[in-house]
Amino acid sequence: MKKLAFSLLIFVPIIVFGQIINIPDDYPTIQQGIDAAANGDTVLVQPGLYLENIIIEGKNITLASLMLTTQDTSYISQTVIDGDASGTVVIMNNLPPDGVLMGFTLKMGMPV
Numbered sequence: 001m002k003k004l005a006f007s008l009l010i011f012v013p014i015i016v017f018g019q020i021i022n023i024p025d026d027y028p029t030i031q032q033g034i035d036a037a038a039n040g041d042t043v044l045v046q047p048g049l050y051l052e053n054i055i056i057e058g059k060n061i062t063l064a065s066l067m068l069t070t071q072d073t074s075y076i077s078q079t080v081i082d083g084d085a086s087g088t089v090v091i092m093n094n095l096p097p098d099g100v101l102m103g104f105t106l107k108m109g110m111p112v
Contacts, residue, residue, distance in 0.1 A: 017040070018037075018038065018039070018042060018061075019038075019041050019042075020041070020042045020044050021036060021037055021041060021042065021043045021044065022044050022046065023043060023044065023045045023046060023050075024046060024048070025046070029050070029052055030043065030050050030052060030054055030063070030081065031052055031053075031054055031055070033045075034054065034055075034056055034061065034063065037059060037061045038059075038061075039059060039060040039061065039096075040060060040061070041061050041062075042061065042062040042063075042064065042068070043061060043062070043063045043064070044064060044065075044066070044068065044069070045063070045064065045066075045079055046065075046066065046079070047065070047066065047075060047078035048078075048079065048080070049080045049082060050079075050080065050081050050082065051082050051084050052081065052082075052084075053083050053084075053086060053088065053089060053090075053091075053109075054081060054089065054090045054091070055090075055091045055092075055093070056090070056092045056093070056095060056099070056101075057093050057094060058093065058094040058095065058096075059095070059099065060095070060096040060098060061099060061100075062099070062100040062102075063100065063101050063102075064100060064102045064103045064104075065078070065079035065102070065103030065104055067079075067102060067103030068102060068103055075103055076103050076104065076105055077105055079103060079105065080104070080105045080106075080107060081104050081105070081106050081107075082107050082108045083106070083107070083108045083109035083110065084108055085108050085109075085110050086110065087109065087110055088109050088110070089106040089107070089108070089109035090106060090109075
C-alpha cells in the first residue's frame with residue numbers, strides 16, 4: 001500500500017496558476033507589469049490610452065485587455081497602446097509558443 005501511495009504522489013500533476021497583474025492598479029504602465037511578470041502570469045490591462053512602446057522578451061505571459069475575461073470585443077477599441085510615433089508599438093522576442101497578446105488597438109507606431 002505504501003508503494004502505491006508513493007507512486008500516486010509521483011504521477012499526480014502539479015497545477016500551478018500564475019498571478020494576475022492589473023494595470024494600472026498594480027503598476028502604472030504596461031511595461032512595468034510585463035517586467036514584473038513571471039512565466040504563467042497574466043498582465044490584465046484596464047481600458048484607457050497607454051502612451052508607451054512595449055517589449056516582451058522571452059516570457060510566457062498573457063498580455064490582454066478585459067476582452068480576455070469578458071469576451072466583450074468592445075474592449076479592443078477601449079484599450080489602446082499608442083506608440084507616440086517613437087518606434088514599434090509592441091516588440092516580442094524569443095516568446096514561447098503559448099504566450100498571448102489580445103484585445104488591444106495598437107496605433108502610432110513607426111517601423112524600425
